[in-house]
Amino acid sequence: xxxxxxxxxxxxVLAVAVGCAxxxxxxxxxxxxxxxxxxxxxxxxxxxxxxxxxxxxxxxxRLGGVGxxxxxxxxxxxxxxxxxxxxxxxxxxxSAIWFALALAGVAGVLLVLGAQFLGVAxxxxxxxxxxxxxxxxxxxxxxxxxxxxxRVSNEPLLSAVAGAVLLGLxxxxxxxxxxxxxxxxxxxTKAAALAGANRPTNESDEADxxxxxxxxxxxxxxxxxxxxxxxxxxxxxxxxxxxxDMLARDHVARxxxxxxxxxxxxxxxxxxLLLVALxxxxxxxxxxxxxxRLEARPRRASA
Amino acid sequence: MTPAPLVLDGLVVxxxxxxxxxxxxxxxxxxxxxFLSAELMLQGVSVSLxxxxxxxxxxxxxxxxxFVLTVAACEAAVALVFVLQAFAxxxxxxxxxxxxxxxxxxxRVVDHELPASDAEALQFPRLTPAGVQPAVxxxxxxxxxxx
Numbered sequence: 001x002x003x004x005x006x007x008x009x010x011x012x013v014l015a016v017a018v019g020c021a022x023x024x025x026x027x028x029x030x031x032x033x034x035x036x037x038x039x040x041x042x043x044x045x046x047x048x049x050x051x052x053x054x055x056x057x058x059x060x061x062r063l064g065g066v067g068x069x070x071x072x073x074x075x076x077x078x079x080x081x082x083x084x085x086x087x088x089x090x091x092x093x094x095s096a097i098w099f100a101l102a103l104a105g106v107a108g109v110l111l112v113l114g115a116q117f118l119g120v121a122x123x124x125x126x127x128x129x130x131x132x133x134x135x136x137x138x139x140x141x142x143x144x145x146x147x148x149x150x151r152v153s154n155e156p157l158l159s160a161v162a163g164a165v166l167l168g169l170x171x172x173x174x175x176x177x178x179x180x181x182x183x184x185x186x187x188x189t190k191a192a193a194l195a196g197a198n199r200p201t202n203e204s205d206e207a208d209x210x211x212x213x214x215x216x217x218x219x220x221x222x223x224x225x226x227x228x229x230x231x232x233x234x235x236x237x238x239x240x241x242x243x244x245d246m247l248a249r250d251h252v253a254r255x256x257x258x259x260x261x262x263x264x265x266x267x268x269x270x271x272x273l274l275l276v277a278l279x280x281x282x283x284x285x286x287x288x289x290x291x292x293r294l295e296a297r298p299r300r301a302s303a
Numbered sequence: 304m305t306p307a308p309l310v311l312d313g314l315v316v317x318x319x320x321x322x323x324x325x326x327x328x329x330x331x332x333x334x335x336x337x338f339l340s341a342e343l344m345l346q347g348v349s350v351s352l353x354x355x356x357x358x359x360x361x362x363x364x365x366x367x368x369x370f371v372l373t374v375a376a377c378e379a380a381v382a383l384v385f386v387l388q389a390f391a392x393x394x395x396x397x398x399x400x401x402x403x404x405x406x407x408x409x410x411r412v413v414d415h416e417l418p419a420s421d422a423e424a425l426q427f428p429r430l431t432p433a434g435v436q437p438a439v440x441x442x443x444x445x446x447x448x449x450x
Contacts, residue, residue, distance in 0.1 A: 025323075029330050032414075056315070072309060076316040079350075083320050083343050087327030092335045092396070099339045106320070106346045110368075113313050115353045118368050122349070125372050130342065130379045137383045138335055141390040149397040152414060153330040163326035170318035174311055258362040259369065266366075270373040277377035281384040 010059050014171055017055035022164030024048035028088035029156040049084060053077065059175070072112045079105025090150050096134050103127045117252045313354030320347030334386045334396045338379070345375050 027045030057073065082102030089095045103126045110119035153159070260267060320343055327340030349368045356364025386396070393400040399412045 025326055029326075056319070068309065069312075072312060076312065079316060079346075080319050080323070083323040083346075086339055086343060087323055087331060087336070092333050095333075095336050095339060099342070102320075102343065102346070106350060109313065109316055109350055110353050113309065113350075113353045113357050115356070115365050115368070118349070118353060118365055118372075121369070121372055122346075125376060126342070126346075130376060133379060133383055134335060134339065137386055141335075141387060141396055147333070147395065147397070148414065149332040149395065149399065150336075152332065154332060154399075154412070156330050159326045159330035162329060163322040166325060167318055167322035170322070171315055174314045174318065177311065177314075255362060255365060259366060263366050266370060270370055273377055274373065277380050281380045284381070285384045285387065 010175060011172070013055050013059050014168065014175065017052045017059065018164045018168040018171075020048045020052035020055065021167065022160045024052055025084070025088070025160035025163065026157050028084070029153045029160065030088070030090055030151045031156050032152040034151075045088075053080065056171075059171075068112060072109065075105050075108030075112060077105075078102075079109055081105075092150065093135070093138055096131060096138065099134075100127050100131055103131070117255050310354045310358045313357070314351055317347045317349075317351035317354065320344070320350060322347075332398050334389065334398055337398060338382055338386070342375060342379070345371055 024045045024047075027041045027048065031041075033041065057077075079102050082098050082100075082105055085098040086095050086102055089098055103122060107119040107122045110116075110122060324340045324343030324345075324347060327343065328337050331337055331340065349371050352364035352367050352371070354364070356362065356368075389401065390396055399414075402412050405411075
């Protein structure tokens with residue numbers, strides 16, 4: 001397969017996938033319909049969404065083996081399906097629950113990508129704190145039954161098309177990153193050759209990353225560079241002595257060392273930001289207009 | 304198993320989450336769902352940052368994600384306070400209830416025909432009542448000696 005042929009096939013599949021995704025979102029978004037028509041539209045939209053996801057998987061996973069890839073595939077499907085269900089579900093409570101599922105998927109994606117602490121922190125901070133706050137606000141503010149504004153959307157067609165265009169552009173860009181000068185199918189051998197060429201420069205780091213041999217190849221991915229010579233010449237200089245090694249025992253300790261070492265000022269600024277947000281939200285919530293004070297007081301007390 | 308595909312797939316997943324969040328924030332009218340969509344966009348950016356961190360082999364992306372989490376917590380606190388205030392004033396979680404804030408040359412959002420009732424969506428399963436309802440002494444129920 002020539003590079004041009006492979007790219008055009010991938011591009012066609014990508015275009016079909018993006019079109020299917022847009023049509024599926026348009027069918028699934030609330031458009032003020034009801035009854036049989038809505039149910040038929042939702043079934044067809046789910047079918048189209050499944051087709052779009054399958055096409056995305058077909059374009060995105062043409063490299064690599066099973067194992068880590070399969071785990072990544074499963075958790076990313078959970079994340080994307082949860083996200084899509086979050087924005088198309090009519091009831092906001094179910095929307096929040098789907099968002100929790102999407103968060104679980106995102107945490108899995110972060111774990112597979114080698115950010116253990118961030119995966120756990122996503123679950124703790126988002127699902128444990130922010131989502132519960134959303135549910136509390138829903139409990140305080142949701143009128144009984146399904147509100148009319150949950151059953152209509154602002155311009156569902158234009159929104160779906162805008163999202164699909166953005167997604168198509170982004171994935172096209174990412175695909176161009178992956179394509180580079182060598183053809184897409186020759187990347188593994190090229191990577192192996194480059195890794196072999198670079199191995200003498202990385203010998204000191206290999207003892208560091210010996211627990212996972214794949215981590216030693218991390219900066220040597222030629223697929224993300226425009227020209228392989230530039231990649232091989234620039235990667236040793238940009239290489240840090242402590243790559244985020246998934247299986248290293250002191251992963252979190254190294255993360256903390258980096259956070260409280262190089263980024264100490266940013267940590268202080270984040271602390272100030274949290275304090276300001278806390279004081280600001282208390283100040284805003286305790287300031288109610290005088291004519292509505294009677295109505296708003298029990299809500300304020302319970303908030 | 305080269306890490307490059309995982310990095311690229313992480314970028315694709317981040318792009319998908321961001322695009323879905325964008326569609327949600329453009330299309331939905333419930334304020335809470337709009338904020339959930341904004342959080343989805345933040346999640347997409349986080350996944351992209353961690354992918355780049357894995358690609359470059361340093362901690363920069365993960366550091367940024369930590370601060371994204373912090374800012375998201377602050378943003379959610381302040382935004383939910385605003386949502387509560389908006390609900391206290393209008394009684395609705397509708398973003399179109401605040402369309403008097405729009406620019407003066409923009410048209411007004413009008414709801415055309417809504418379905419009268421969504422009865423089938425509100426059907427929840429119920430247990431059938433069985434047995435005899437016990438007589439409850441309300442005074443006794445209010446003053447319990449032991450809980």
